[in-house]
Structure formats: structure tokens, C-alpha cells
Amino acid sequence: MSESVFxxxxxxxxxxxxxxFGIPRQAGLAEHVTxxxxxxxxxxxxxxxxxxxxxxxxxxxWGFDRVRKTGWSPTVRPPRLGGNERVGVFATRSxxxxxxxxxxxxxxxxxxxxxxxxxxxxxxxxxxxxxTPVFDIKPYLPYADSHPDAxxxxxxxxxxxxxxxxxxxxxxxxxxxxxxxxxxDILSHDPRPSYQHDPGRExxxxxxxxxxxxxxxxxxxxxxxxxxx
Amino acid sequence: MSESVFxxxxxxxxxxxxxxFGIPRQAGLAEHVTxxxxxxxxxxxxxxxxxxxxxxxxxxxWGFDRVRKTGWSPTVRPPRLGGNERVGVFATRSxxxxxxxxxxxxxxxxxxxxxxxxxxxxxxxxxxxxxTPVFDIKPYLPYADSHPDAxxxxxxxxxxxxxxxxxxxxxxxxxxxxxxxxxxDILSHDPRPSYQHDPGRExxxxxxxxxxxxxxxxxxxxxxxxxxx
Numbered sequence: 001m002s003e004s005v006f007x008x009x010x011x012x013x014x015x016x017x018x019x020x021f022g023i024p025r026q027a028g029l030a031e032h033v034t035x036x037x038x039x040x041x042x043x044x045x046x047x048x049x050x051x052x053x054x055x056x057x058x059x060x061x062w063g064f065d066r067v068r069k070t071g072w073s074p075t076v077r078p079p080r081l082g083g084n085e086r087v088g089v090f091a092t093r094s095x096x097x098x099x100x101x102x103x104x105x106x107x108x109x110x111x112x113x114x115x116x117x118x119x120x121x122x123x124x125x126x127x128x129x130x131x132t133p134v135f136d137i138k139p140y141l142p143y144a145d146s147h148p149d150a151x152x153x154x155x156x157x158x159x160x161x162x163x164x165x166x167x168x169x170x171x172x173x174x175x176x177x178x179x180x181x182x183x184x185d186i187l188s189h190d191p192r193p194s195y196q197h198d199p200g201r202e203x204x205x206x207x208x209x210x211x212x213x214x215x216x217x218x219x220x221x222x223x224x225x226x227x228x229x
Numbered sequence: 230m231s232e233s234v235f236x237x238x239x240x241x242x243x244x245x246x247x248x249x250f251g252i253p254r255q256a257g258l259a260e261h262v263t264x265x266x267x268x269x270x271x272x273x274x275x276x277x278x279x280x281x282x283x284x285x286x287x288x289x290x291w292g293f294d295r296v297r298k299t300g301w302s303p304t305v306r307p308p309r310l311g312g313n314e315r316v317g318v319f320a321t322r323s324x325x326x327x328x329x330x331x332x333x334x335x336x337x338x339x340x341x342x343x344x345x346x347x348x349x350x351x352x353x354x355x356x357x358x359x360x361t362p363v364f365d366i367k368p369y370l371p372y373a374d375s376h377p378d379a380x381x382x383x384x385x386x387x388x389x390x391x392x393x394x395x396x397x398x399x400x401x402x403x404x405x406x407x408x409x410x411x412x413x414d415i416l417s418h419d420p421r422p423s424y425q426h427d428p429g430r431e432x433x434x435x436x437x438x439x440x441x442x443x444x445x446x447x448x449x450x451x452x453x454x455x456x457x458x
Binding site: 008052092103105143144152 | 231232233234235236237238239255256257258269270271272274276277278279280281282283284285286288290292303304315316317318319320321322326327328330332334362364365366367368369370371372373374375376377378379380381382383384385389
């Protein structure tokens with residue numbers, strides 16, 4: 001057996017996604033989705049965040065805590081390839097990896113220094129469920145981290161699939177504006193599993209205490225009901 | 230106490246840096262520095278790398294295994310700020326953090342499928358010592374990871390300090406070419422601690438079995454001897 005080390009949970013991400021369905025497939029895709037990084041009591045120290053406001057983007061290193069605990073497989077089927085082509089796990093960002101660790105670049109919206117559970121970080125674009133354990137927060141350093149000319153393997157060849165979202169105003173009115181804007185982002189990225197294309201099928205997406213009911217056909221996602229959970 | 234999780238050592242980085250002195254301050258700065266990511270026996274599976282050749286850059290998530298084990302401090306003094314200004318640990322990439330985890334973007338040079346200790350990844354630009362434990366390898370996804378307009382806090386304000394390197398041909402001839410090119414990169418980034426500016430001082434940098442002796446004055450680093458270790 002290989003060696004192991006301990007990793008402490010430093011913070012938890014608090015957000016409106018209570019389950020995996022609807023979470024954008026990478027960080028930064030849904031810019032109106034905001035979350036809070038709330039530190040564990042042991043790490044609630046405003047000094048540890050001194051100077052962080054100067055950075056526009058942060059890295060979160062976090063744990064996929066909802067994956068089945070059945071070990072890892074050397075190959076996985078990325079949704080981006082339609083879910084039926086196998087790729088080596090280290091050539092993907094799949095959660096089913098030897099160490100179920102995620103890496104997400106998020107925008108820093110603001111630092112809450114005086115919150116009752118603070119200091120906390122408000123971030124945009126996270127691709128994580130509520131209560132996700134966070135192991136580390138690092139500043140994004142454009143001179144070392146940004147490589148616009150990098151070649152992205154099989155992800156380059158595939159155009160991003162976006163849906164038109166038909167969200168009736170009468171339903172939108174039932175939501176606080178920021179949740180409505182977040183949902184427009186989330187729904188446009190097509191939350192359906194990539195192997196499901198049944199136009200009659202009804203879906204329910206849970207977000208921020210609401211159950212958003214929709215159908216998809218011909219590239220358009222139609223919201224037909226919003227229920228309070 | 231906060232919760233903890235286990236992280237397995239998946240691979241080790243093998244390179245020419247036997248100690249910290251001379252290691253570039255971020256990944257990607259010294260592009261001629263090549264390293265090998267050698268998997269632990271449990272993870273030596275060529276299938277796990279299927280498709281990875283399509284990516285030009287990879288992320289390594291790894292452990293700072295040489296830091297002193299005296300807990301963490303909420304603030305640190307980044308070398309980039311001259312070593313005398315304190316910044317919150319989460320606003321830095323310092324190794325002295327609650328979880329001593331590093332994040333480095335490296336170039337993928339090639340995949341060695343038939344090496345005796347293979348499959349292995351040859352990468353360029355790593356900022357790690359020999360035998361560093363690697364917890365995860367992920368493809369760099371330009372659409373999610375590249376943010377050329379990101380604001381880099383205090384790191385933006387400071388011009389990168391580069392030295393002119395005076396490396397006599399007679400000394401360079403004692404080195405294999407790839408180590409000479411790597412050393413030109415490494416030395417130009419000024420390996421001295423930021424608080425040391427004594428022009429008479431002699432330094433010795435250990436790289437790939439050689440002890441490279443140099444002095445620095447007036448922005449020029451002069452190599453005056455190369456010893457075989």
C-alpha cells in the first residue's frame with residue numbers, strides 16, 4: 001500500500017445546491033452562482049485572509065464527499081464525451097479518482113469580516129454541493145496559472161452545448177432575483193445527464209429551497225413550474 | 230478539532246533538486262527544468278493515462294513534505310514582498326499553511342509507457358524537490374482554468390526580478406546540455422533568499438549531482454565553479 005497523509009477540513013462551502021443535479025460541470029461556467037466559504041471554528045482567523053481582497057480569483061482544493069466509496073477505476077466516461085467513451089482518470093476531472101479531490105477556480109466577490117460565522121469568503125462560479133469540505137484556498141496567480149494557449153485534449157474538440165432557456169416571467173417572479181439569474185446560468189448549461197434526450201421527460205432541479213421543474217426539447221429548456229421545498 | 234481525511238500518495242516527482250535552494254518560486258518559471266512523475270506501484274496502470282497526451286499542461290496537487298512541522302501561522306512573509314511584510318496565509322502560496330499542499334501547473338513533455346518504473350509522465354516547469362509526494366494529476370482545462378485578466382494582488386505590483394547569468398563556457402562544458410539550460414533558467418530567477426544581498430557571498434546550488442558555485446553583484450550572477458557531488 002502506498003503512503004497516506006492527513007488533510008484537515010479547513011472550511012465548508014455553503015451554497016444553494018443540496019444535491020449534485022444541476023451543478024455546472026466545471027467551475028466558472030455559472031458566474032451568477034454565489035457561495036460562501038465558511039471556515040471551521042479552528043480556522044476562523046481574519047489575519048489568515050489579510051491581503052486576499054487584492055486577488056480577483058481564488059483556487060479551492062476540496063473533497064468530493066458524495067462519491068461512492070468503492071475505490072477507483074483507471075478509466076472513466078466523461079460526460080463531455082457523451083458518457084460512452086473511456087478516458088484515463090488522470091486525463092479527466094472526474095470525481096472517481098484515487099484521491100477524490102476537486103480543484104476549482106472561483107471569483108472572489110467579497111470578504112465578510114463581521115459575519116456571525118465569519119470571516120467568510122463570498123465566491124462566484126463554484127461547482128460544488130452545499131457543505132463540501134474545503135482543504136485549501138490559494139490566490140490565483142495569473143503569471144503562473146493562466147495559460148490561454150494550453151491545449152485541452154478532447155475537451156477542445158467539443159463545442160460547449162448551451163440551451164436556450166424559456167423561463168416564464170410569472171415563474172421567475174416567485175424567486176429572489178439572484179437565484180433567478182443563477183438558475184438561468186445553470187439551466188443554459190444543460191443539467192441533464194448526457195445520455196438522456198427524452199423530450200417528454202420532466203426534471204426537477206433543487207436550488208436554494210426551490211424545486212425547478214423543466215422539460216427540454218429541440219435545444220430549448222422550458223421551465224414549467226417552481227415549487228417551494 | 231476539525232475533521233480530517235486521508236490522502237494517498239499516488240506518485241512521486243523525480244527531479245534534479247535534492248534540496249529547496251534554487252527551486253523556482255512558482256511552477257512554469259523555469260521551463261527547461263524537466264522532472265518525471267513516477268507512479269507508486271499500486272497506481273502503475275497505463276489505462277489511467279489514456280488520452281492524457283492530448284493535453285499540453287497538467288495540474289499537480291502535491292505535498293510540501295520538507296516544511297517544519299510546527300503547525301501553521303495565520304500570516305506569512307512572502308519572498309515576493311522582500312520577506313518583511315506579513316500577508317494572510319490564504320492570500321499566499323506559502324508552504325506553511327493548514328494543509329501543506331502545493332498546486333503546480335506543468336507542461337506535459339511526453340508519456341513514457343515502457344519505462345521500467347513506468348508508465349511515467351515527463352513534465353517541464355515543476356517547482357518541487359526530488360521525491361515530492363503527488364496526490365493527484367489533472368488535465369489543465371483552458372476554458373475553466375485560464376484567466377489572463379485575473380488580478381494577482383500584491384504579486385501584480387512587483388516586477389519580476391531577473392538576473393543576468395554569466396556562465397563561462399569552460400564551466401558549462403562540464404554539464405550535459407539539458408542541465409546547463411535548466412541552470413540558466415534557475416539562476417536567472419535569483420535563487421538567493423530575498424533578504425541576502427552581500428556581493429562577496431559565495432553560494433552553492435545543488436542540481437542533478439553538481440554543486441554550482443556562484444556570486445551575485447549588480448544584477449549579474451557569476452558562476453565561478455562547478456563541482457561533481
